[in-house]
Amino acid sequence: MEINTKKLQIAMARKCMNPSDLAVAIGCTSTSIQQILRGARGVQMxxxxxxxxxxxVDPAELID
Known part of the structure; x- marks a missing residue:
């Protein structure tokens, strides 16, 4: 599934999170989050x- 990277960045800014913070919060690597932010990787449900x-945020806010 394709995430709208701009919307993801805005949501992260609202929570004052960087890719590393988000990675820790969801239990993945910061590299994975950086790939998502670049649009180089899709996201499973x-x-x-x-x-x-x-x-x-509502998941619908983040997808294209």
């Missing part, structure tokens, strides 16, 4: 749910 929960 479970990871989308974890990201949304960590950022306190």
């Amino acid at each position: 479970k990871k989308l749910g974890l990201i949304s929960k960590a950022l306190e």
Whole structure:
């Protein structure tokens, strides 16, 4: 699934999180989050749910 990277960056900024913070919050590597932010990697439903929960946004806000 494709995440809108701009919306993801905005949600991260609202929570004052950098890629490393988000990675720790959802239990993955910061490299994985950086790849998602670059658009080089899609996201499975479970990871989308974890990201949304960590950022306190609706998953629909993050997808294209």
